[in-house]
Amino acid sequence: MKNIFKTCAFIALGMLATACSDNDVNVGMIDESRYSIGEEGVIGSILDNQGRRVFSKVEFRDTATVVFNVHSSLAATADAVVTATYDASVLEAYNKSTGNKFEALPESELTLDGTMTLAKGQTVSAPLSIKLKSNGQQSHESTYAIPLRMKVTSGKGSLPTIDQTKIVFVKDLTALPSVKDKVTYDKEGKATEPVKVFSCMEVNDTNPLNNLCFTLKKTGAPLIDGVILFSSNINYNDKTGRVYLSHNENNTAIFSNRMKYLKPLKDRGMKVYLSVLGNHDRSGVANLSKETAQDFAREIKATCDAYDLDGVMLDDEYSNYGEAYGVPGFVNRSNAAIARLYYEIKRIMPDRDMIVYQYGSTPSGQTVDGVPAGEFIDYVLHDYGNSWDVTGDYPGMPFSHLGLYSQEYTGRYFSNAGALQSLVDQGSRAHMIFAMDPNRSNYYRQLQSMQAMARVFYQDELVVTKNKDGRFYQKDWVK
Secondary structure, three states: OOOOOOOOOOOOOOOOOOOEOHHHOOHHHOOHHHHOOOOOOEOOEEEEOOOOOOOEEEEEOOEEEEEEEEEOOOOOOOOEEEEEEEOHHHHHHHHHHHOOOOEEOOHHHEEEEOOEEEOOOOOEOOOEEEEEEOOOOOOOOOOEEEEEEEEEEEOOOEOOHHHOEEEEEEEEOOOOOOOOOOOEEOOOOOEEOOOEEEEEEEOOOOOHHHHHHEEEOOOOOEOOOEEEEEEEEEEEEOOOOEEEEEOOHHHHHHHHOHHHHOHHHHHOOOEEEEEEEEOOOOOOOOOEOHHHHHHHHHHHHHHHHHHOOOEEEEEOOOOOHHHHOOOOOEOOOOHHHHHHHHHHHHHHOOOOEEEEEEOOOOOOOOEEOOEEHHHHOOEEEEOEOOOOOOHHHOOOOOHHHEEOOEEEOOOOEOOOHHHHHHHHHHOOOEEEEEOOOOOOOOHHHHHHHHHHHHHHHHOOOEEEOOOOOOOOOOOOOOO
8 A cells, every 4th residue: 555265165155144134135236147057957056135155244233134045047947945954064064174163153043034945937036034133142252153054955956066055154243332333324315334434554653542532423433443454564585485474563562462452442343454565575465376375364364363353455565576486386466366365365264354455466357266256355445536336346245345535644635525425325335544643743634534424424423532641542662
């Protein structure tokens, strides 16, 4: 940023079966052409209501409904019924294949409602609903899994192997502090999915705790939804021949004192993300071979596990790719290579968010092991001020997860209220600010921008609360 499976075929991880009501399901908007069925006798593929076939997760408070349908590119020639059953062995197999240790959500905490009946002449089945109700006992810091086995129980035909099992990853946020949810209103005044504001923090200069200082008057909710720690680096060790993840003294100080600098953000409901940036050697996020990408993905997962991070953003800048030509473990820089890295990260961290910074090489237009980019990408954040629609390059990712009109708070790019309103009117529900720092001399300009976000995104007022000393948080680690 200026100044960012072929795994066991028996597993189909069903990324975003969002918390919704039955009225929210709009299967007619899903592009089934991505999943044309070519095998004779195969009845279709199983997608969630956001069009995701491979990675599904839901975060909810109190209750939620996850919905699946069978989709076929051709009208059914006869009725067929697909039934889902809770099957713990599906999760056991997945954990064994990936080295994960996800716990199953107890079967008693969910209800499977309905069957996916694909009627003769139809291309979309009736819905299967998975209804969740919190018992108040699940930790909001843990992710649980719903393991399902899908089977054709009536009629002719079969499901592709990838659709015969699904795992839905669930995080119950009911136990988080009681703060009213943020609401965004569309141009008709209807409450919709709220805009998520990502604060990409320049940690060399700024204490991330400053994200706690800006809240909304009506709801008490933080203005910021996700804090991206900019940035750790990808580096190459000439002696070992390995690519590794490195942290400078500022990252190290923050990670080493996670309870002081990161847990307060998490306790207020914010997500905290790792970011990875090139660092002037031959390694980069867009030139790793498959095997090197798998190895580096494991290191990223270990870091996210160690510091309770919610995902990763990759930024393709500042790598000397020319130095890698002909070196084992590397390939030519490409969109396909960065897509492979994202995919390998998602494969072993299906419960966490993958964020693309739309600059340099990106996974756009790529398919990895038969899985299109939008299946393993959760958010795409445009470079400063940009707003064109790139969702066609990320099939399976909804337009609402494309961040428009990003801002650069050192003074190089601020988006006005008109641009923010356009974001809402177009249906985007993601936005990024970079290098917010209330201790910088242009704080008043930053404040005006955040006040505009509160008004436009949530029809609310911004409240500024400093720390107990009556100041904004200072950088109090490495000088």
